[in-house]
Amino acid sequence: MRVLPLLLSSLLLSASIHAADKGPSEDQRVGEGLVLMLKGENQKAWNLLFPEAKAGNVTAMYHLGMMMMRATDTPDHLQRAKTFFEAAAKRGHKGSEAMLIQVEKTLAASTPGALPSIAGLSGLPVPQDMEAARRQAEAMKKQLGRFVEPLRDVAADVTIKAFVADSSDAVKNIRYLADQAQARFGERVETQFFVIVDQEAWDPRKVFNQQSSQLPTQGFQPDLGGRIASEFGVRSTPALVLIPKDGKPRVLNNPASLLADLTSILN
Structure with missing residues (x-):
């Protein structure tokens, strides 16, 4: 057994x-x-x-x-x-x-003659890289937004060009009128802000101060020597210029009439 x-x-x-x-x-x-x-x-x-x-x-x-x-x-x-x-x-x-x-x-x-990888790595972004790039892009937008024209999918029916030279109380009024126009007409209107810069006498402290928050965070552009303003016949600031998509520019002598003028153009 x-x-x-x-x-x-x-x-x-x-x-x-x-x-x-x-x-x-x-x-x-x-x-x-x-x-x-x-x-x-x-x-x-x-x-x-x-x-x-x-x-x-x-x-x-x-x-x-x-x-x-x-x-x-x-x-x-x-x-x-x-x-x-x-x-x-x-x-x-x-x-x-x-x-x-x-x-x-x-x-x-990869292109001919170019190294397809860096430091022995594939060179492809990982999710952490993409998230870091997104955060950096957002921070860059906030820093440079004042100097970048916002992109639009569709052209506006009327473009409003607002010209200012400093951050006086008149800027508040123009910003208020522009916000009212945006609220009433939506994407049919677009407002662009310009600060006229006299390179010999311009003092940036008059624009970039506590009141500068009245300026938009996007669409702000410097107008060196008032060149852009002069193209539309602007002789003093603050000033508004209405530019219909299919019409001639119009300088508003009385900014308070902005909504009435826009209504006559858009209707």
Whole structure:
């Protein structure tokens, strides 16, 4: 009765010895290759991972693709990375599918003679980079908004050009009238503010002071020497010029008549 247990023990011992003779498993070899790659010993890592990739191991293919993405000293390193990712993606490896999309985008955007990567990285933005760029763009808008004409999808029926020379109380009145026009006529009107700058006598402290908040945060433009104002026949400030889309400009001698003039033009 003791023959069967002894036979089973012998078989298990024989299997263990046979497994030991075979050496490290496939996963162990891939893991060792990854460790070598992370340590920067790329040639040794290649020697371990490439045979596994040839044998169909998708994890080895993925790691070789990542290695090639960083091999910027190899001219066609991105194309080689694509080959590994593509082979693994065809076998259902999700990480390789994602990396294949990124590599293809980089290859499509690269120009002849230009390096498709920087410092060994793919050069593709990660979500954190995109969010940082968005925040920077918003901050830039706030800083430069006063000097940038806002973009519109559709041209206004009437453009109002408001010319001022300082931040006097008259500026408040013009801003109030412009807001009323915007509220009544919406996108049919557009207001642009100009500050006439006499380069010899202009004092920026008269404009950029506590009252300058009355000026809009966008659409503000400097008019050096009053060149733009003179094109419309403006002789004094503050002044309003109405420019219909299909008509001649009109200088308003009495800014208080702005709403009445706009109504006659738009109706």
